[in-house]
Amino acid sequence: MDTKTLCLGTLCFGDASGYDIKKMFEVAYSHFQGAGFGSIYPALAALEREGLVGRREEKQDKRPDRKVFSITEAGRERLLATLNQSPPLEKYRSDFLVIMFFAHLLDTERLREVLEQHRQDVQTDLNELQSIRDNCTLSEGMRFTVECGIACMEARLKVLRDRGETLLTHHSTLPEPPT
Amino acid sequence: MDTKTLCLGTLCFGDASGYDIKKMFEVAYSHFQGAGFGSIYPALAALEREGLVGRREEKQDKRPDRKVFSITEAGRERLLATLNQSPPLEKYRSDFLVIMFFAHLLDTERLREVLEQHRQDVQTDLNELQSIRDNCTLSEGMRFTVECGIACMEARLKVLRDRGETLLTHHSTLPEPPT
DNA sequence: GCTTGCATGTAACCGGTTACATGATTGT
DNA sequence: ACAATCATGTAACCGGTTACATGCAAGC
The missing domain is CATH 1.10.287 (Helix Hairpins)
Incomplete structure (x- = not known):
């Protein structure tokens, strides 16, 4: 499953920044998926271009600004469509x-x-x-x-x-x- | 583990063509590794360039020629070195x-x-x-x-x-x- | 003073997958 | 006739990893 889909799924639980999503990846998905910043930020940028997520900027003092993403209706539809496709055969690598x-x-x-x-x-x-x-x-x-x-x-x-x-x-x- | 290493390992069992190696991949390694022709042939070409395998051509009648590879001493050393490195942490993806x-x-x-x-x-x-x-x-x-x-x-x-x-x-x- | 956490991103790199290209033979 | 097997390769594509780049605040 690609990072874009995982990001959409994560945003279904609520709005989040790229940083937040990374943390979710570490705890919740860690044992069957993984992604670094180098995958997440480009994925979010692509999702925004496609209109599947929206972004707003949140100013914080004493902290860098956060760019908070939220899933759109189109994003929900895309996620559902992806989850409804048959997953490819698992291939385990060790x-x-x-x-x-x-x-x-x-x-x-x-x-x-x-x-x-x-x-x-x-x-x-x-x-x-x-x-x-x-x-x-x-x-x-x-x-x-x-x-x-x-x-x-x-x-x-x-x-x-x-x-x-x-x-x-x-x-x-x-x-x-x-x- | 990259395809090159798997090819070297396979050639330890005896000389083989790219096609033979693919078949080994399907049976012996299938449940923890996999590779298609698009990985195997380039891998073998690279191994040859590095002097880790040798190749000879075998003419067959009623069949296309086979290019049979054999592992060299340098290849054996490289394989051993790779197997003696600590494997990275497993990450399971599903x-x-x-x-x-x-x-x-x-x-x-x-x-x-x-x-x-x-x-x-x-x-x-x-x-x-x-x-x-x-x-x-x-x-x-x-x-x-x-x-x-x-x-x-x-x-x-x-x-x-x-x-x-x-x-x-x-x-x-x-x-x-x-x- | 040093590390950890917060926070975002880009660019190069690497390697695997898929599609394409060719072509004879054998079995259904 | 048609599919499968034998047999080798290239090129485009896709996507993840790693390294780089920046910068402040808090805790040890």
Whole structure:
């Protein structure tokens, strides 16, 4: 999903500046989407050109001015149209799994390191999601996205626990190309 | 992980043409990476320019010529160096979860459709991975990647089963912005 | 004094996707 | 006849990431 659509969706919750939207991206969407300022500001500018959002300037003292965007009727329609399209097939990409795929090329110490680092990363993400689930007011849909993430990470951790050790002890076995 | 690295890794299993590599991408790496001809051929050309792979031409009758690539010593070193770098933090992207996040904007029928379609897609991927696990000779590392995929998809299916119905019945509730 | 937060943007870069271009052979 | 498989590539496009550019205020 492109940044423009995400911005439109975010503006459905209320008016916001680019900076606000970035913060939303960090908390609410972080585990299944992400975008930096370099995507958000151009996206908002494009949306304004297309008449899908409006902007007003808010002066603040002791702070830089904020440019606050609000979604227009046309913007709502566009968002709805996008959400009603069938999403393309998911494609998961993982550099970690690429390294694991070629585990036979690494030495055992390095492999142990990669596994442990990954375990920590997943655990960190999991804790964050659990804290969102337990402390935030969420719509059913949002709760669903969070629970999907939690379930996947728990499953991933289980595989790391169950198979990590065997992987380390057996990993000298010569591989054959997959068929 | 970029296509060049994946190509180098693939060539570690033996010499191959661009076409062969594409097929490997479809079966072996499909659930955590992907690349089309438009990425593979330029990648191989670049690798050749850098001296990381060599190429020879194989004439075939009744078939177009094949350009068969083989990894060089420099290529092996480069691959090892890349695999020994720490992988960047995983970021999962899912258009499906974006739609779910904004579920309150959809009508119930459409939501049901999206959920059912996604369930089918995940089930299809899961079946494929299970068949790879049960029918292919795999190194420990490869088996690990497949089992990661299987575990995540089973977890995802469980969430879809457990929460799908409640989502559909409750989804008219007004959402608040997440905090 | 240094870092963090607030606040907005541009430009270069990189890399993947899609469409286009070609052409013979084999199977339905 | 028509689709699929084998086989290789180019060019345009799209969109995200990173680096750069600016500047003040508050807290440590």
